[in-house]
Amino acid sequence: MVKNSLFLxxxxxxxxxxxxxTGQSRPIVCSVTxxxxxxxxxYEAYFTVNGFHDTPNAKLENCSSLNAFFVDIDGRKNRDxxxxxxxxxxxxxxxxxxxxxxxxxxxxEPIMKEDLSEDEWKATCSRWEKIESTIVSELNADPGVRExxxxxxxxxxxxxxxxxxx
Numbered sequence: 001m002v003k004n005s006l007f008l009x010x011x012x013x014x015x016x017x018x019x020x021x022t023g024q025s026r027p028i029v030c031s032v033t034x035x036x037x038x039x040x041x042x043y044e045a046y047f048t049v050n051g052f053h054d055t056p057n058a059k060l061e062n063c064s065s066l067n068a069f070f071v072d073i074d075g076r077k078n079r080d081x082x083x084x085x086x087x088x089x090x091x092x093x094x095x096x097x098x099x100x101x102x103x104x105x106x107x108x109e110p111i112m113k114e115d116l117s118e119d120e121w122k123a124t125c126s127r128w129e130k131i132e133s134t135i136v137s138e139l140n141a142d143p144g145v146r147e148x149x150x151x152x153x154x155x156x157x158x159x160x161x162x163x164x165x166x
Contacts, residue, residue, distance in 0.1 A: 007093065007155055008034075011067045012110050013051020015058055017151050018043035021160035030056030039157045046151035051110065058149045066111040066128050068092070070152060071141035073100040085139055098159050102152050105135075 008014060016034055020026035022042035029038055032054065039045040051065030052058045073081075077100055085091070091103040111128075113121050125148060136146045145152070153159075 013053035013064045014047045015052045017046045045154040045157035069105040072145040074142045
């Protein structure tokens with residue numbers, strides 16, 4: 001088992017987003033540092049798979065690195081399906097969630113925006129998006145979870161969604 005901090009180390013420049021689930025309409029909190037205190041008081045804890053170095057704002061124009069491909073297999077926990085996926089395209093990480101799995105395929109090395117010209121970066125992001133969409137489609141994953149700036153749940157945090165309890 002990979003510890004949470006070691007897992008997140010594989011995603012350079014990731015940022016954190018905390019979304020209130022208590023019904024109190026507290027604002028979304030974005031942070032470049034992990035805030036377990038917020039998760040303990042009813043905020044869902046997420047992170048960006050790709051990098052948004054030195055800015056908590058995960059807008060497309062702020063993306064600083066491409067780190068991995070990912071899918072959200074939501075609403076089903078079928079071990080045979082997971083084995084089929086592993087035979088097709090072995091994930092680097094598989095995280096079990098309340099309702100399914102998050103699968104990650106790390107790039108051999110992150111692609112850093114600073115190493116490319118603006119045109120090269122745009123072309124690379126476009127290629128990433130096409131590959132990501134193909135993976136999501138081929139694996140029958142959640143089609144809403146495929147953009148470059150997508151957030152996914154942090155491992156080893158409390159799941160408050162639909163409970164409102166904190």
